Amino acid sequence: MDDLLKLVENSKEEIKSFSSTEKNPAEAFRIRFLGTKGLIKSLMGEMKNISAENRKQMGLVLNDLKLLAEKKHEELVMMNAKGQPLIDKALDLTLPGDTLPLGSRHPISIVRNRIVSIFQRLGFGVAEGPEIEDDWHNFTALNLPENHPARDMQDTFYVSQNPAWMLRTHTSNVQVREMEKGKLPIRIICPGRVYRNETISARAHCFFHQVEGLYIANNVSFADLKQTLYFFVNEMFGEKIKIRFRPSYFPFTEPSAEMDISCLICGGEGCNVCKHTGWVEILGCGMVHPNVLENCRIDSNQYSGFAFGMGIERITMLKYQIKDLRLFSENDLRFLKQFTSAV
Numbered sequence: 001m002d003d004l005l006k007l008v009e010n011s012k013e014e015i016k017s018f019s020s021t022e023k024n025p026a027e028a029f030r031i032r033f034l035g036t037k038g039l040i041k042s043l044m045g046e047m048k049n050i051s052a053e054n055r056k057q058m059g060l061v062l063n064d065l066k067l068l069a070e071k072k073h074e075e076l077v078m079m080n081a082k083g084q085p086l087i088d089k090a091l092d093l094t095l096p097g098d099t100l101p102l103g104s105r106h107p108i109s110i111v112r113n114r115i116v117s118i119f120q121r122l123g124f125g126v127a128e129g130p131e132i133e134d135d136w137h138n139f140t141a142l143n144l145p146e147n148h149p150a151r152d153m154q155d156t157f158y159v160s161q162n163p164a165w166m167l168r169t170h171t172s173n174v175q176v177r178e179m180e181k182g183k184l185p186i187r188i189i190c191p192g193r194v195y196r197n198e199t200i201s202a203r204a205h206c207f208f209h210q211v212e213g214l215y216i217a218n219n220v221s222f223a224d225l226k227q228t229l230y231f232f233v234n235e236m237f238g239e240k241i242k243i244r245f246r247p248s249y250f251p252f253t254e255p256s257a258e259m260d261i262s263c264l265i266c267g268g269e270g271c272n273v274c275k276h277t278g279w280v281e282i283l284g285c286g287m288v289h290p291n292v293l294e295n296c297r298i299d300s301n302q303y304s305g306f307a308f309g310m311g312i313e314r315i316t317m318l319k320y321q322i323k324d325l326r327l328f329s330e331n332d333l334r335f336l337k338q339f340t341s342a343v
């Protein structure tokens with residue numbers, strides 16, 4: 001045991017003061033210490049001669065030695081990569097510095113910022129709210145009382161210690177919180193992350209991003225809603241895009257509609273993305289239900305308003321022709337580096 005410890009000590013010294021005149025010192029080091037016929041492997045082989053009570057301690061000592069060697073090897077590899085000689089030369093402060101790689105924005109952030117800036121030009125302000133929400137702000141105030149069947153459309157994550165709390169299923173909770181402040185008129189958009197208990201696939205994830213909009217004032221009509229959304233689509237996707245509204249149902253708006261745009265991939269001819277219809281749904285919208293206004297202490301006889309909501313992932317997938325939503329959260333640099341706009 002003592003002999004082996006002595007060998008370990010000697011090896012440590014050798015590792016620390018290692019130098020080589022070889023072209024690739026890192027490789028020379030690896031062969032000497034870390035290779036299959038290297039010093040550490042042979043020291044490990046001596047373990048079988050160590051008595052059982054000392055084996056654990058010896059194992060720790062050898063492990064330390066291995067870590068030391070691996071660290072030194074990494075340093076040598078880095079020096080090699082930088083083309084630095086192993087022996088330090090005098091530091092030349094006049095040399096240009098190493099350039100730092102400039103990151104790029106995440107495609108979701110790029111599209112969110114774009115959506116926000118379009119609506120800001122129409123006078124919409126940005127509002128934000130909590131991602132962990134209570135039942136009132138996420139459901140009940142939005143005309144979705146307990147046991148309402150439409151709650152099933154949004155499979156919800158509840159907080160297990162306190163089931164009265166949940167991860168918000170949409171950003172509409174921000175709308176409720178803004179309406180409750182009682183300052184009218186309201187003209188806001190609410191970008192943010194939302195959560196639903198969905199099976200993860202190319203088209204769905206358990207978290208995603210939404211932008212919702214809300215405008216409440218005197219005499220707001222469906223014509224205002226359409227005009228606002230026309231402007232948005234033209235700014236976002238260009239003037240040539242066709243738009244259509246289809247009647248729909250949401251508990252918090254009446255009347256409600258879904259808005260489709262002509263398919264960007266096939267130009268309306270029909271393809272896989274648009275399921276051969278020529279149209280792609282991009283958002284839901286409608287006039288705010290009087291019950292929602294009253295729940296938020298707004299007089300529905302005096303005020304009216306419209307609301308809309310869209311998934312940022314969906315808009316991003318259409319804009320950049322991305323086929324799999326999971327790419328957004330896999331942190332694959334090969335994917336992310338394709339998006340410019342560093343500011």
Ligand SMILES: [Zn+2]
Pocket residue numbers: 263264265266267268269270271272273274275276278279
């Ligand atoms: Zn198509």
